[in-house]
Amino acid sequence: MTEIIGGYFTSHVPAIGGAIAKGLQGDPYWKPFFDGFPPIQKWLNQEKPDVAVVFYNDHGLNFFLDKMPTFAVGAAHEYQSADEGWGLPVYKTFTGDPALSWHIIEALVDDEFDITTCQKMFVDHAMSIPFELAWPNVDTWPVKLVPIAINTVQHPLPSAKRCLALGRAVGRALESWDSDDKIVVMGTGGLSHQLDGARAGFINSDYDRFCLDHLVNDPEALVQDSIAGIVEKAGTQGVEILNWIAARGALGARTLTKRTENYHIPISNTAAASVVLEAV
């Protein structure tokens, strides 16, 4: 029987990739952020999941404005990293799990989610950095990947409520997947930050704390705001919380405990956080 071990949530700020490349994990600026990860690495090394189902957003590597899917599910045999234009290393290739991808796709469409399917897609830092943080110093990623991209770039974005519902539908698909696999669900991005406009540099720790406090047992609290409301509270890119909301949805109604949480301001222009919700 497929087992869902829980959820791993983290910020995916590109500068983290730069810090890893330069070996700055112990630097005073970076240490409070990287200190959040040994407990997460330990948990993953104990649980040894086989597959990661990851909710993330693309930043103009795979998707451009010519075709912008609201929800896109990867169904490839492998997913490559590539040059994003501003100096991050090209990361390791991910092995896909097309059988599980197509099972999720069938289940989502049956559930009336009109998703886009991608048999070829690049994944950007929003995928690679969370993996680098979770499994540092490995030659190959120890899990197979099912990526699910949510449009957080071009409005109208899907509502928070819809993202939670999408996640819940993915969770039901995982429940009905006939395998012996252990699955970790991931949500990447956030927390509050705004890169653009006269309000650039906006951070809102009160809202971030609200999200962190309600993620475990009351995710409905996170979906009461409109997208404009979330942007107002979290910043234009803080809306990446949608990925966390969807990932929380995929964990379903099972009992969860918060195994670890770290919150630190700032990493680059961002309030950064990492969390594990463990299924008990």
Added chain:
Amino acid sequence: MSAMLVSERQPIEGTTLFDGDMAQRGYALNAMCYSFNDAENREEFRRDEEAYCRKYHLTPGQRRAVADRDVLGMIAEGGNVYYLAKLAGIWGLNVQDLGAAQTGLSVDAFKAKLLSYSE
């Protein structure tokens, strides 16, 4: 008739929501920036910025904003920051530099502002 901007429906101070109107307005500029995922294109832009902007049919307003390194101007002309960041990378600017440019602060003052949220 085009839909109202999301930001007009519910204005947020100092914030432009990148909606359909902005996505249409900024298409050429964002397409140019998207091309910078390719190192050869970044090099071509460095060699002849004017010709490269022409090749991507930037509007006069977009061309002016790029020539002036005017970040708020690029945003106003429909630039999306995820794509503009690739252009900024060519100029050796990171998101703190962009933040400083948009807020009128020095880079040090912008970094101090970010740190102040942790207090």
